[in-house]
Amino acid sequence: MDGRHTALGNIPHMTDGDIETLLAALTRETRRVERVDLSFGAVWIKRYGTERPPVWTKAQTGLASLFGLPFLRPSPALDSKGMTAREIRRIETFAAHGIPVPQVLYASGNALVLSDVAPTVTARLDALRDTDPAAHDALLVRCAADLGALHAKGLCHGRPHPRDFFVAGDGIGFMDFEEEPEAAMPLADAQARDLWLLFLQLTDRARLGEATARQAYGAWRAAAPPETEAALATMIRFLAKFLSPTRLIGRVHMGSDLRRFLAATGYLSEVLLAPRAADASKAGKDD
Ligand SMILES: Nc1ncnc2c1ncn2[C@@H]1O[C@H](COP(=O)(O)OP(=O)(O)O)[C@@H](O)[C@H]1O
Ligand SMILES: [Mg+2]
Structure with missing residues (x-):
């Protein structure tokens, strides 16, 4: 090669x-x-x-x-x-x-x-998880940034997951293109779904907690089209209704899907739905 x-x-x-x-x-x-x-x-x-x-x-x-x-x-x-x-x-x-x-x-x-495009981002993350948490989370942030860059080009991955990303120089490469959500819905909705799917993985994996989620969201938002963020807010407003019932179910049995749903949707609803955050987002893209 x-x-x-x-x-x-x-x-x-x-x-x-x-x-x-x-x-x-x-x-x-x-x-x-x-x-x-x-x-x-x-x-x-x-x-x-x-x-x-x-x-x-x-x-x-x-x-x-x-x-x-x-x-x-x-x-x-x-x-x-x-x-x-x-x-x-x-x-x-x-x-x-x-x-x-x-x-x-x-x-x-x-x-x-x-x-062969190995190593996948999952493999890199596994290697860095315990040895270098800062590099581990920087890679997660890079995934969000490059997903945003891809969205800015009018593209949509469809099923973004670190196992379908690979390390390509300083950036991220993508594989596994079986889904084509933009054929079934407006592009902004399909890209919003992409971001939420990535955050299901990202918030759960982050070693440095919300600081990483914040950086990742900021990196994605700096590149992604504004109409995609608007579509994301609509999507999160709907999904947020399931947060309380999901937390209740989670008290009985907290499976990994529930945990990821709560972490990602919880974080994104704080950013997109809280009045204070909404004001901050109006102020500019540099937060
Ligand atoms: N070209 C490739 N180079 C390196 N790893 C690959 C490649 N294609 C697939 N893989 C590995 O196999 C996994 C499954 O392949 P993928 O195309 O995602 O199919 P699936 O639809 O089953 O998810 C990937 O997540 C990746 O780990
Ligand atoms: Mg796959």
Whole structure:
């Protein structure tokens, strides 16, 4: 690999052995995402065809129309060929905007072979967690900043999670583009959803508590479009109604999903819904 992560760029030279290994792995059809070691390094095979459970999709669509909330609408469902095509198209779009993404080395009907972009941000965070909390949280802030930069370019990740981010030089690269929420809702809503999804992870992982959440939010906000922050406020106003019942349930059993929901939605509602914070946000973007 040449260290750059542009899509459909130079394909590394494959030996006969590599082709044999890759073909064997492609036809084995075991795991959905699989790392395969070849002579020049690793590649990743990603297979499509295991669609989202339709029950959840239907429930999500129902909820979205019931509450008139676009951010609950699921991405349009596609068959495995459609999923593959969507991921390739999105990788190309992100690459065209100068965002680091894995390179597509090979595409068949329902599988992709991607260049190795390891280490993921999750792997970096795990390594830094106990050894360097400041660097750990700085990486989280960087994720929020780069998500904001991506939003400023009119893009949306769809399912931002540190395991689908990678370290690319000083910045963050992105992978896993199966979702396309902006096809089902206005872009500002889709980007607002992105920020909330990132904060589910970020507030829970931060070693330095609210200071990190504040820096991360500030970094995202400095780059992201103002209409996305307005869409986020609407979304958080709705989600905040679930804070009290969720806290009650949490007293009986605090699972990790509940904990993340409370931390992220709690923090964002303080920032976006508290009157004092609203005044501060009107004052300028430099807080
Ligand atoms: N090109 C790649 N380079 C490095 N790691 C990868 C690559 N593709 C996938 N992975 C790893 O596999 C995981 C799952 O792949 P992903 O594309 O996110 O599929 P899924 O839809 O199952 O989440 C990623 O979170 C990442 O850890
Ligand atoms: Mg993923």
